[in-house]
Amino acid sequence: MTVSPTTTNLVQPGPPRAAPNAGLAGFLRELVRRKPLGAIGGAVFLIFVFFGVFADLLAPYGINETNLRARLEGPSLSHLFGTDHIGRDVFSRVLKGAQVSMIVAVVTSAFATVVSVAIGAIAGYFGGRLDSVIQRFVDAWMTFPDLVLLIVVISVLGPGATQIIVILGLLYGIGGSRIVRGAVLSVRENTYTRAAQSIGAGWGHIIWRHILPNIAPVVIVVFTTRISAVILVEAGLSFLGLGIAAPAPTWGGM
């Protein structure tokens, strides 16, 4: 049997895969049909983002506008969520607080994910002694109770968004490196990693082009679950008065 371009037409180039519903509308219809739960979640999330982004336009009152004659009122048409102890409109503050909470959550999560991926990828890819050293460090790090560490650092540096982002990012990033490392370990054993080595690729190149794209699903999940965790912790800190400084509205500080 000989091989020549004329005899080995093994695969006919088929017609390009037809997209039944092109465009955004079609995509949305498909999404609702195939993943109804995801679509509902996405819708709720988008509503939150919408209110957060346009908080300044949608808020009926200024966020720090006080009305001492209408303190601690229940929900009514003029104050949808009622008012707080100094007569500020809670609805307006919830809208504005969404902004702060979400920005802090997304930035912290992104930072944490970068830390996780960097540590996890290096530990997982190189393995051996380097991995052992890194893992013992991560072990030690994870024994610190999150909230206590946060309170210590913030009481030294003072409250503020930057402090929260850096400390929470490191806390979650170093802990989360375990998950990334696990994923890297399994991807590293694939032949294509070895094939990449066999064509002379360096370790940075292999991690970037061959390992990261294949652990992307894990990284995305790590990132998104961190967002909700950060919102909760940030709310807790602000409630304790250690988060974002008053009078800026946050979900925890209300």
Add this chain to the structure above:
Amino acid sequence: MSTLLRVEDLSIAFGEAPDDVRVVESVTFDVARGETLAIVGESGSGKSVTALSILGLLGHGGSIVDGSICFGGVDLHTLDEAAVRRIRGNEISMIFQEPMTSLNPALTIGKQVAEPIRIHRGVSWKEALEEAAQLLERVSIPDPRQRLKDYPHQFSGGMRQRVMIAMALACSPALIIADEPTTALDVTVQAQVLNLLKTLTREMNSALVLITHDLGVVAQYADKVAVMYAGGIVETATAQELYRNPKHPYTLGLMASIPGASVNPRSRLKAIDGSPPDVANLPDGCPFAPRCQFAHEGCTAFRPPLRAVGGGGHMMACVGYD
């Protein structure tokens, strides 16, 4: 023909000394440009480990404890990582056993074929992709420019192995190591892939080290053969000589177990009794002795070294008979 690769007295161990496990013991072979050397052996005989050690890809725990790997006059074992990397994929390239997992599922075919070109020649993406298209054409992928944008899952096993061959050929290496390149493919595709590999290596006057457990493949494609058993070479000869005149009892056993056209279809296939030894726990002397029909007391004294039998480089490792 001048020797391109010479592996001498190579021993490879896994684990830490002194309780390491020697998986390859004093292996010696050489291969010249334009030549095809087949390394034959069953699973666990050390043939893949030998191949990986040439590229310095033994991975964790494995290390070369003795011997040398001379490629074009340089001992690869003494080079640093950066120097070895310049050789990998450029002067020596490797084709792996599993075409289903040796391509990265997250990257397009084009990017993967262009990768060695980018790494070793530093050309632009555009040029590298253009060359990748030409490479795919050389390995008979129809409609190569279109297929550059496809992902591995859109290719069949045989086509993926061609893509691997294209990647291996990208920088016109002097030596190609193919580690059971067709084991995962069905028989007709096997022949296509091997013919292609043979034709292209001949065109480039490269040396080919073909690792296989298929004696039929050896007969058809190899110039020289080294038969491995339990980490050592037990017999080496030209392919013709080995088939015409096998000497080592293990080779004899292998030859006898090939089903031929003249074999009565109702009779049982001949097989070598017993199973291969555990390399962590080799028997004294010749590792094949417990399964050998010619074994006698002298066989357990020491592991027999290769010695010449007949002319033309025919060597074997057996004390049993002359």
